Amino acid sequence: MLTKKKKQRPRQQKLSRVILEYLVLSVLVSLFTFLFLYTTSVSIGVTYVQQRGITITQTQELVFHVWLRSICAIASILIFTVLFLFMLGQRLSYLITIIKGIGSLQESRMDYTIPLTGNDELTQLAGSINYLAASERELNRREQELTREREAWIRSLSHDIRTPLTSMLSYSELMREKLLRENQGMTQEDMLAYIDLVYSKAQQIQELSSQLTQRGNGTWENIDDIRLLFEQLAGEWEEILEDRYSCTIDLTGCESFSGQADVYALRRITDNLASNVEKYADPDAPVQLSVRSSGREVRIVQVNGKRADPGSFPPPPSSKIGIGNIQRIARIYDGRADVSDESGSFRIEILLNIRPCS
Structure with a gap:
């Protein structure tokens, strides 16, 4: 040979x-x-x-x-x-x-290459200098890349921390208004529902704050029933929006199966979806959320109308941070998030691949 x-x-x-x-x-x-x-x-x-x-x-x-x-x-x-x-x-x-x-x-901050001529110690010296310069350029590039990633990661978590905090403030204000209104009391059931929601959002803020300080990779758990988990997440999504929007949830196409999931990451998806509705959706148009599954593939689709007449309170310009967060989380699940922004409606489709239990 x-x-x-x-x-x-x-x-x-x-x-x-x-x-x-x-x-x-x-x-x-x-x-x-x-x-x-x-x-x-x-x-x-x-x-x-x-x-x-x-x-x-x-x-x-x-x-x-x-x-x-x-x-x-x-x-x-x-x-x-x-x-x-x-x-x-x-x-x-x-x-x-x-x-x-x-x-x-x-x-030129190491952005130069010395030409190599001959084959002696001077040539070796020039080659060593070029190698050090290339290493310095690579280190600078990686440092800038890490800086951009860190800044994007901090903006992402900061945005997601504001989302449950906004919900807590909104529901606290709603509870206060109901308690102060004349001739309208507040049932113990409503009170417990609001407290549970505020407590859930406070836990979420605590988890996100922990990730912000420790930069963790999330907590993956073995979930016995993925459908039940998405029912709970969809219920939380509906609780945030039901007082101001006509919400419809469809989970008929989602089957029950077990798998691994980061619950807080999935909750960040539903919170960002709800936050996007609150900022930009038409309150007179219905908001639809559907969850379907095929094997281990879960498809989440949200459709809502776009606010056509902003009136005296125009929506803030979109920073795309919420959509970017959803897309990043979807990539963790080896999936993707596709956005369709037409003239009168907004549609986002999220594809997640659920891992089997370990």
């Missing part, structure tokens, strides 16, 4: 060895230049003397050779100096490039 060989990276050279190679290469080139110039000049001189028939003494020949060697040596030294400084200057200029790159990284 053939195995694919891994591509090996070229072996890194040491900067001292690179400089030594430049030095040896410059010496070899200068020596070749000296020999080439000297032998060529001697050959040209001998040919010239022979063609002219000039006779020179041994002393003159010795002076000529000394003079010729000196000129060739000076030329070779110049070539050695220029060539060595040129090759060494390339690495020194790359060092200056690295220094300028560090300055650019400081100015």
